[in-house]
Amino acid sequence: MSEKASRRDFVKTAAAGIVGFGLGAGVGYGASQMMAPPPGVARTVTVTQTAAAKPPKGVPKEPIKIGIASWFTGPSTMVGEACLGGAQFAADEINKAGGILGRKIEVLKRDIGTPDVTVEAVRRYVLEDKVDLMAGDTGGSNANAIVPHIEQLKTPFFFQCSTTVKEVEELNPNPLYVFRTGEQNLAEPNVAAQIIAREFPNATKIAGINPDYVYGREAMMYSMMALNKLAPNMKSVLETWPALNATDFSSHITAVLAAKPDVVITACWGGDFVTLAKQATAYGLFKETNVVSILGAMALNSLTKDIVPPGVWMLHRDYYFMAPAPNLYPLNKWFVTEYRKRTNKYPEFDVMQVFSGIFAYKQAIERVYAATGSYPENDEICRAIQNSQVVSPAGHRVITSDGQFINALPYGKTMHHADYPIAILDPKTVGFIQPETVYNPKSLPPVLQYPLGTGMKYSDWIATW
Amino acid sequence: MDTSTAVIIILNGLFYAFSLFLISIGLNMLYGLMRILNIAHGGLYAIGAFSTWALMNAATKAGYPIYVLWLCIPAGAFVVGLIGFFLEPTLFRRLYKLREEYSLLATFGLMLVFDDVLRMIFGGSPLSANQLYNWVGVETILGNAYPMYNFVIYVFAASVALGLWAFFYRTKMGRILRGTAQDREMSTCLGVNASILYTQTFFLTIFIVGLGGAIYLPATSAYSGMGFEPIVLSFAVMIIGGLGSLKGALVAASIIGLVRAFGIALIPELELAVVFLILIITLIFRPRGLFGKKFTREEK
Numbered sequence: 166m167s168e169k170a171s172r173r174d175f176v177k178t179a180a181a182g183i184v185g186f187g188l189g190a191g192v193g194y195g196a197s198q199m200m201a202p203p204p205g206v207a208r209t210v211t212v213t214q215t216a217a218a219k220p221p222k223g224v225p226k227e228p229i230k231i232g233i234a235s236w237f238t239g240p241s242t243m244v245g246e247a248c249l250g251g252a253q254f255a256a257d258e259i260n261k262a263g264g265i266l267g268r269k270i271e272v273l274k275r276d277i278g279t280p281d282v283t284v285e286a287v288r289r290y291v292l293e294d295k296v297d298l299m300a301g302d303t304g305g306s307n308a309n310a311i312v313p314h315i316e317q318l319k320t321p322f323f324f325q326c327s328t329t330v331k332e333v334e335e336l337n338p339n340p341l342y343v344f345r346t347g348e349q350n351l352a353e354p355n356v357a358a359q360i361i362a363r364e365f366p367n368a369t370k371i372a373g374i375n376p377d378y379v380y381g382r383e384a385m386m387y388s389m390m391a392l393n394k395l396a397p398n399m400k401s402v403l404e405t406w407p408a409l410n411a412t413d414f415s416s417h418i419t420a421v422l423a424a425k426p427d428v429v430i431t432a433c434w435g436g437d438f439v440t441l442a443k444q445a446t447a448y449g450l451f452k453e454t455n456v457v458s459i460l461g462a463m464a465l466n467s468l469t470k471d472i473v474p475p476g477v478w479m480l481h482r483d484y485y486f487m488a489p490a491p492n493l494y495p496l497n498k499w500f501v502t503e504y505r506k507r508t509n510k511y512p513e514f515d516v517m518q519v520f521s522g523i524f525a526y527k528q529a530i531e532r533v534y535a536a537t538g539s540y541p542e543n544d545e546i547c548r549a550i551q552n553s554q555v556v557s558p559a560g561h562r563v564i565t566s567d568g569q570f571i572n573a574l575p576y577g578k579t580m581h582h583a584d585y586p587i588a589i590l591d592p593k594t595v596g597f598i599q600p601e602t603v604y605n606p607k608s609l610p611p612v613l614q615y616p617l618g619t620g621m622k623y624s625d626w627i628a629t630w
Numbered sequence: 631m632d633t634s635t636a637v638i639i640i641l642n643g644l645f646y647a648f649s650l651f652l653i654s655i656g657l658n659m660l661y662g663l664m665r666i667l668n669i670a671h672g673g674l675y676a677i678g679a680f681s682t683w684a685l686m687n688a689a690t691k692a693g694y695p696i697y698v699l700w701l702c703i704p705a706g707a708f709v710v711g712l713i714g715f716f717l718e719p720t721l722f723r724r725l726y727k728l729r730e731e732y733s734l735l736a737t738f739g740l741m742l743v744f745d746d747v748l749r750m751i752f753g754g755s756p757l758s759a760n761q762l763y764n765w766v767g768v769e770t771i772l773g774n775a776y777p778m779y780n781f782v783i784y785v786f787a788a789s790v791a792l793g794l795w796a797f798f799y800r801t802k803m804g805r806i807l808r809g810t811a812q813d814r815e816m817s818t819c820l821g822v823n824a825s826i827l828y829t830q831t832f833f834l835t836i837f838i839v840g841l842g843g844a845i846y847l848p849a850t851s852a853y854s855g856m857g858f859e860p861i862v863l864s865f866a867v868m869i870i871g872g873l874g875s876l877k878g879a880l881v882a883a884s885i886i887g888l889v890r891a892f893g894i895a896l897i898p899e900l901e902l903a904v905v906f907l908i909l910i911i912t913l914i915f916r917p918r919g920l921f922g923k924k925f926t927r928e929e930k
Contacts, residue, residue: 238745239855242754377902405898410859412850413649415642415780420895422774423635436756436853443758443851447768449775467756467851471764510755 221266223539228269231256231523232290234283234311234322235301237276240410240436243464244302244515248325249274250508251519252300265527266534277303280310287311291318297543298526300519302326305350305379312337321547323522325515326350326482333567334622341547344568346522347514348482348603351623353432353459354384355603356480356574358391361399361428364478365455368427370402374417374441375432377406384432384459387623394630402426407433407441414441418448426454434460442472451477466510470581473588477579481590484517484559488575488595500558511587512558518570521557525550525564563600571604573597631895634772639891641771645780645849647887648787652842654864654871654879655794656835662874663811663831666722667730670737671839671864672857673744674710678843679852680748682706686759686847699761703844710840711833718832723825741857749854756853763848779849786845790838791880798876807831866905870912872922881920 233252235245249272256270264270273294277283283303290296300323303311308324309332315322319342326347333351337343361368371392375381385404392399403424405417414433418441421429429450433441438461445451457478461468462485481488491498500520504512529549533541541549547568554563555570562572575597577590631639653675660666685702721740725733766779798804810817810824818824843857850856867886871878886905893904900907912919 237754238742238749239858240853242749242854243756244754246754403898405894406901408859408902410855412846412856412859413642413646415645416639416891416894417898419635419638419642419774419891420898423631423895436851436856439756439758439851439853443760443763444777444849447763447775447777447779449768452775464756467758469758469760471760472758 221534224266224268224534225540226268228271229265229298230271230273230294230296232294232296232299233272233274233301233519234277234286234290234299235274235303235325236278237274239278241304243435243467243513244325245274245276247513247515248301248519250504250510251325251512251516252523254504254507254516255520255523259523259527265530266540270523277301277307280307283307284311284314287314287322288318291320296320298323298523300325300346300522302347302515305332305383308332309336312340312343315342316340318342319543321526321543321550323519323526325518325522338567340568341544341551344522344525344547344550344564344570346518346525346570348574349569350380350383351387352574352600352603353480353482354387355391355627356576356598357384357430357457357459358388358395359598359602360478360480360576361388361392361430361457362395365428366396368396368455369398369400370424370426371399371428371430372403372405372421372424372426373401373430374405374407374414374421375430376409376434376437378409381406381409381432385430387627388430388459390624390627391630394627399428407437409437411437412440414444415448417441418445418450422448422450422453428455428457430457430459431461432459434463436464436467439464439467439472442468442477446472446474463513463515465513466587468587470586470588473579475578475580475588475591477588478576479579479590480574480576482514483562483570483572483574484512484514484557485575485577485590485595486511487589487592488577488597489558489560490592494558494560496556497558517558521555521559521562521570524557525553525555525562525570528555529553569604571600573599574603634774635895637772638774638776639895640888641776641780643888643891644784644884645887646890647883647885648783649842649846649860650863650867650886651787651880651883652790652845653839653860654867654883655790655876656839656842657861657864658868658871658874658876658879659794659831659835661868663807664722664726664828665730666725666733666737668722668737669734669861670740670744672861673741673748674713674836674839674857675843675860676748676852676855676857677713677744678707678710678840679847679850679856680752680757680843681709681840682844682847683757683759683852684752686761687757690759690761696761696765699759703847704841706844706847707837707840710843711837714836714840715829715833717836718829719825722832723828726828741861745855745857752852752854754854756851758851759847761848777849783845783849786841790841791876794838794876863905866909868919870909870919872919874923875919875921878919878921 231252233249235248236242237245252272256272260269275286277286290299298321302325312332321342323344323346373385375385389401403421405420407414407417451474459480462479462481486501489497491501529546530541533545533549550564551566554561559572562570564570577595579588580591582589657671660668682702685705686699689698763779768775769778806822810822814824867879867882871882889904894901
């Protein structure tokens with residue numbers, strides 16, 4: 166498929182998603198909404214693009230500003246770069262097609278740091294830069310700090326990852342302006358537990374190497390909580406807590422090897438996982454036991470073959486560049502190809518998350534405008550995003566009433582292939598965990614909540630298994 | 631815990647200890663000789679790793695043999711030393727006569743600049759150069775797989791410690807340096823060109839920290855912000871060992887490395903607390919550090 170044709174297909178497909186559930190906004194989810202949209206949808210896009218040449222009535226002339234708030238300095242820079250890369254990619258594609266109702270998109274970036282600095286970054290975006298939308302992976306502590314401000318500032322924020330149990334259950338249980346375009350942090354350990362229970366049915370001893378902060382602690386705690394139900398014989402024999410951004414994991418690896426676990430679970434990510442994997446290979450950890458990495462995939466492009474051996478089970482949150490299989494799903498093929506042309510990298514899940522978020526934002530604006538004839542306010546846009554879905558490189562993503570983007574979660578076991586400089590997932594082992602089994606029913610569309618109902622804490626829900 | 635595991639834990643402790651030593655020794659020399667608290671040392675450690683990565687990457691792509699990659703380590707450190715050579719007369723010389731708070735602030739700013747520049751040049755993804763690590767290979771020690779590259783680091787760090795000791799205590803230049811550190815005016819009166827001496831010393835300390843980043847690169851990886859954690863722990867090494875003490879830096883780094891390694895195996899929950907626990911105990915019972923000089927307020 167040529168590049169040009171692919172892009173056109175993508176716009177058509179995305180637009181199909183717009184109208185496919187456009188008129189049904191706010192009425193929940195049904196199976197019919199998950200089906201392919203009717204062929205006539207494409208004409209809507211044609212109208213939109215024609216209108217873009219001459220701005221539609223009542224549409225502001227100013228560009229839409231999207232502010233990316235993430236790490237652009239320090240050890241987590243790769244996260245900020247992925248968010249920015251996804252946002253710029255989406256903006257460029259939308260601008261090429263005429264913008265959103267003729268409005269071009271401008272992408273800004275601002276560094277974050279401690280929760281105080283992150284709050285200031287968000288407030289300055291809204292109060293000084295007058296942004297229309299914010300997005301970024303901020304980390305759990307920062308997300309907890311800025312969520313109340315986002316609701317107060319009445320400007321949508323699309324989180325990539327970063328959401329903690331506390332944020333979801335206590336700080337902002339009924340968000341309007343907060344959207345989580347990435348898998349919730351609390352869902353990942355559940356995915357890991359399901360993989361462990363399925364792939365290692367005879368395992369009884371587990372050990373952990375997890376970063377010593379809220380995310381690492383929650384990852385281990387919720388993994389064990391789920392494993393207590395899925396594999397009741399599994400006992401934790403050692404839990405080690407290296408500092409975030411550590412440069413030496415040798416002592417942790419030796420301690421874990423001495424404990425002789427059947428499975429090791431790790432939520433180390435970024436540069437931490439690269440160093441851990443390199444040293445674990447040398448110390449024989451991957452040969453001696455089975456390793457399940459919850460978030461190592463964040464450093465996707467750094468996981469070269471001499472660092473990650475075959476046979477490591479890896480979660481890829483809600484997107485892996487080879488799943489859905491590009492040869493079977495042209496949109497993903499186009500996405501990966503174009504992103505590699507732009508950056509020479511394979512797109513990480515953060516890239517897909519912010520990319521699909523911006524397209525959800527676009528379709529919400531166009532949908533409300535089509536229905537009302539006037540350009541929507543922020544609260545109208547957010548309500549139109551809730552209870553909708555968006556076509557993305559990861560497949561169809563359902564957006565729940567509390568702003569959670571949901572799709573099947575890919576995982577698999579690593580292998581080496583001559584065509585790739587990095588360790589890839591063996592296609593024979595790639596599987597998808599269904600979101601219904603990892604998200605609290607409260608976070609799911611009403612049709613999927615039966616029979617548990619809403620308002621349940623995640624830990625209470627796992628206790629019902 | 632069986633004996634073989636204990637031996638590996640000791641080796642791991644030394645691996646960590648030597649990384650702290652290679653950073654803190656430069657810090658200690660700068661403070662001991664020039665009264666500069668150089669936070670940017672962490673950034674220079676990172677530059678050592680990144681520049682070595684760039685050289686190794688280029689050499690690998692060009693198809694050079696493995697010994698050329700070994701040469702990339704001192705070459706990467708030399709790049710860092712050159713930065714130090716440039717920074718001393720342009721920035722640090724202005725700080726010698728100012729209070730220590732100014733050097734803290736200025737070098738912290740410099741650390742942020744270094745981090746940003748590295749990110750601009752190399753991007754945000756972690757970079758690995760594993761050729762030497764893999765080439766040296768893995769051997770079995772008492773039934774446990776162990777990366778032999780770690781022994782390269784042990785030998786190297788021990789050589790640096792011995793070399794520095796010999797330099798300071800067995801050479802004329804070392805004696806002049808120590809004398810100038812005690813009384814710069816008197817040394818100048820005796821014909822010592824303190825400016826050139828400081829520039830040379832600065833180059834040496836920066837070269838050593840660059841060498842630290844360079845030699846650890848094959849065993850770890852280079853990534854933006856990699857210098858922040860080591861710099862914090864290096865200050866702990868300085869305080870525990872005693873400000874300005876070469877011997878203190880080596881002993882304190884070894885204590886921290888070994889206690890941390892055994893702490894992870896025995897009480898993993900206390901990993902982070904262990905270092906600072908040692909620091910607190912030192913400050914309570916021996917505020918000047920294990921090998922620090924006792925000074926009065928007037929001296930300061």
